[in-house]
Amino acid sequence: MSVLSLLNHLLNFALPALALAMLLVLASHALWRQRAREGGWLRPMVLHFVVGCAVLSGGLVLLGRDGRMLTYAALVLACATSQWLWLRPWRA
DSSP states (O other), X not given: OOXXXXXXXXXXXXXXXHHHHHHHHHHHHHHSHHHHHHHOSHHHHHHHHXXXXXXXXXXXXXXXXXXXXXXXXXXXXXXXXHHHHHHOGGGO
């Protein structure tokens, strides 16, 4: 496998986590303006991306294949939980 092919596979592996992280941050800034602006854009996006990549890696190890629907469901739940924890709704 060439270096470009390996890079292509790694980028395609991490793309769902990156897209979900970007959408979560964008939605939080649109819906919860004041609370989301306190955290900025970059830190929550990196947090959600790291959580998402960890879940995708765990799904690959546990299930033996990339792209299983169970892994994507776990990705959504984990990123939604990290978004909830990031916004700290209990501190209204």
